[in-house]
Amino acid sequence: MVSKKRLGYGFSGYRGPVIPRAPRSIRKRGPHKKLVEDSQLCAFELLAAVAGKLLLESESSASSNVAEAKSQLGSSRDRNEKRQPRDDKALKSESFDHGSCAESAFVPKVSVEDRNLFNKGIPQAENDQVVEQTAVHVSSDFQQKLDCDIKLGISEEKSLDENATCKIESSNFIGESLNSKVESGSEVQSQDDKNRIGHLSMANTSTVNDSIGEYVNTNVLSNPESSVKFPLYRDSKPDALLKKCYNNVKVGTRDDDENSFRCNKSSTKSRPLRPQPSILRHRMRKMMTSKYWRATPKLMDYELYSTSEGMKTFYRYRKSMHARERCEQAPLKKRKLSDRSFSVAIDQEQSSDSIFNLPEKASGASIKGHAKAKDPNVTFSIKSFKVPELYIDVPETATVGSLKRTVVDAVAAILGGGIRVGVIYQGKKVRDDQRTLQQAGISQCANPDNLDRPSPRSPISPMTHSGVSNASLDPPLVTKSDNVDNNEYILSPTTPDNKLTDGAVINSKALIPAPAPPMNVEPLAAIPANLKHKRSEMSQRRTRRPFSVTEVEALVEAVETLGTGRWRDVKMRAFEDADHRTYVDLKDKWKTLVHTASISPQQRRGEPVPHELLDRVLSAHSYWSQHQSRQHGKHPADPLNVDSREGILGA
DNA sequence: GTTAGGG
DNA sequence: CCCTAAC
Incomplete structure (x- = not known):
C-alpha cells in the first residue's frame, strides 16, 4: 500500500530552542x-x-x-x-x-x-x-x-x-x-x-x-x-x-x-x-x-x-x-x-x-x-x-x-x-x-x-x-x-x-x-x-539486572536479621551502595527467592543460587512468617540470628 | 515514603 | 521489574 504519511519535520536543527508542540x-x-x-x-x-x-x-x-x-x-x-x-x-x-x-x-x-x-x-x-x-x-x-x-x-x-x-x-x-x-x-x-x-x-x-x-x-x-x-x-x-x-x-x-x-x-x-x-x-x-x-x-x-x-x-x-x-x-x-x-x-x-x-x-x-x-x-x-x-x-x-x-x-x-x-x-x-x-x-x-x-x-x-x-x-x-x-x-x-x-x-x-x-x-x-x-520513552522499563549470588547472600543475610517486612531497612543495611537496587527490588527478589527455593532445581533458571542460600531463604521465610504472625501487634520480632536460625533448621 | 501483592 | 492499593 502506498502509505501516506506526513513527514512532520521537527528538528529545526540549530535554530533555537525546541518546545513541545501543542496537540x-x-x-x-x-x-x-x-x-x-x-x-x-x-x-x-x-x-x-x-x-x-x-x-x-x-x-x-x-x-x-x-x-x-x-x-x-x-x-x-x-x-x-x-x-x-x-x-x-x-x-x-x-x-x-x-x-x-x-x-x-x-x-x-x-x-x-x-x-x-x-x-x-x-x-x-x-x-x-x-x-x-x-x-x-x-x-x-x-x-x-x-x-x-x-x-x-x-x-x-x-x-x-x-x-x-x-x-x-x-x-x-x-x-x-x-x-x-x-x-x-x-x-x-x-x-x-x-x-x-x-x-x-x-x-x-x-x-x-x-x-x-x-x-x-x-x-x-x-x-x-x-x-x-x-x-x-x-x-x-x-x-x-x-x-x-x-x-x-x-x-x-x-x-x-x-x-x-x-x-x-x-x-x-x-x-x-x-x-x-x-x-x-x-x-x-x-x-x-x-x-x-x-x-x-x-x-x-x-x-x-x-x-x-x-x-x-x-x-x-x-x-x-x-x-x-x-x-x-x-x-x-x-x-x-x-x-x-x-x-x-x-x-x-x-x-x-x-x-x-x-x-x-x-x-x-x-x-x-x-x-x-x-x-x-x-x-x-x-x-x-x-x-x-x-x-x-x-x-x-x-x-x-x-x-x-x-x-x-x-x-x-x-x-x-x-x-x-x-x-x-x-x-x-x-x-x-x-x-x-x-x-x-x-x-x-x-x-x-x-x-x-x-x-x-x-x-x-x-x-x-x-x-x-x-x-x-x-x-x-x-x-x-x-x-x-x-x-x-x-x-x-x-x-x-x-x-x-x-x-x-x-x-x-x-x-x-x-x-x-x-x-x-x-x-x-x-x-x-x-x-x-x-x-x-516515558517510563521505560529498567534493564534487567539479575542478582548475583553475592547479592543474594547479602539479601538473605539482611532478611534473616531484619525480617521480611522491613525492606527499606534491608536496603540500607545490605544494599546501601547498590543504587540500582531499590527496596522494592529487594522485596521482589526475596519473593522470587522464596519461590525459587520452593521449586525443583530443574525448574530454576538463571544463575543458580547455592542450595545453602536457598535453604536459608526458606528458613528465614518460614521463621519470619511465623514470627510476624505471632508478633502481630506485639513487640518487634527478634532478629533471626544464627543461633535462632540454627535452632529452626535443627528443628 | 513504605509495604505487600498482583501482573 | 512494574504498578497499585493501602497505610
Missing part, C-alpha cells in the same frame, strides 16, 4: 502551508531537497554560530531573527562519556555535487513558512516500490517561535516487508534575541513497527559532540522566582537506570553541592514514575496507533509478544493522556555539567506548563531530539545494513546529517550488516516462540567489524564508521562549515528494532545517551 488538534495548519505533489520525483531527490533545506539552515546557523555567534544576532535573514546566539559555555559539547565520542570526530566528506544537489533542491526563498508535501515513487535495486510522502512543515512567527514538524513515511509494495517507524517530533520556540532566557524542550522517541505488528523502540540520540546547548534569549522580564526555580536544573534524561547515571556519576559526585548519584537516581526514579511523564505522551504516537491498521498491527503484535520484554509496550501504555512527550534539558550551569541532574521543581513546571515565557535566564540544552515520524518498509530480504542505511538516509534527510543508526534486536546489537533481516531474526514470520530461545540466526560474526563491509555499496553520503563498537552508518555534514553547529556535528544514533533494551549497557560507552532516549 495536533490545536495546532494550526494553516495558511502558510503549501502542498506540493510530484509523484515523478525521485525519492532521493526529495530527501535531498529536504536535506538541502536543512543544510541551508544548518549552514547559516553553523557559520553564524561558529564564527560570529553573537555578531549574528541581528542577521538579516529571517531565520536569524529567531536564532539565538550561544554562549561559549553553551556551545561546549556535553562531556558525555560515550564511545561515540570517537565517532563524533568522524567527519565524512561529501562531494560538492551532493551538496549542490541538496541545496538546489530547495530554493532558499522557500525557507520560511513552507510546507511541502511530496509523494514519490522510486524503484530500488530490489525492484521495490518505495513510496514516500513527505511533508515538511515549518511555520514560524517572526521573532516568536518556530515550529517544525516532520513526518516521513515510506512503504513498499513488497509482500514481505518490515515496517519500521521512527517517530520523532520536536519543536522549537525561541523568544527574541535579547540576553534572556528561553527554554527548550525536545522530545526524543521513536518506535519501530514492523508489518506484523512488531513494536519496538528506537532511539535517536544526539551524540556527545552534538550535545550542543541552545541557550535561549529573550527580552521577557526577568522572573526571579522562576529563574531561581529553574536554576541548576537540568534534565537530560528520564532514564533512571544505572546506565544513565554511570556516565556522569563521577561528575556529579565531584560536585558537593549537587545531590549524590543515589539521590539523583532516587529523584530520577520518582521523576520517571511521575505523573508528569506519563502525562506527556507524544501526540505522534497517537497518530500512529490511531490508524486502524496500526492498531491492528500493534495489537496483533502485542498478542504474540508475551515473551518479549514489555519495555516496548510501555510507551504505548503511557500514551493515554495524549500530549507530547519530551525530554527537557535545562541547564543553568556549565555545559560541562552532567545532563543527568534532575530538575527538581523546575522539571515539573517546565514539562507541564511549558513555562517558556516565564523563566528568564534559563538555559536549556538539547540532549536529544525526536525524529518526527518515519515509516520505512523494508523487505525481509533486505540486509541489516540496508535497513540502517535506509533509516539513515531518511533521517539524515530530516536532520541534515550526522546520523548513526544501529540495530538492536532482542537486546542484541546486530552488527552484521551483511545479514538479511530474516537471518537476523527480524522476520515478519518470526515466531513468538522463537523469542524465548536463541534464534537460529547465525551468531554475530566478529569479523564484520573489521572485515570487508559493504561500504563500497553505500551511497556517497553514507560513510561507515570505523569505530569498533559501532558499524553504524554515519552521515555527516558535507563540509566542515556545514556542520550543524559550530563544530558540533549532530550525530544521532537510532536504535532500530529493539524489542528489548540492550542488555548490558554497563560500559555506557557502548551505548551513549541513546539508551536514555530509549528510556526517554
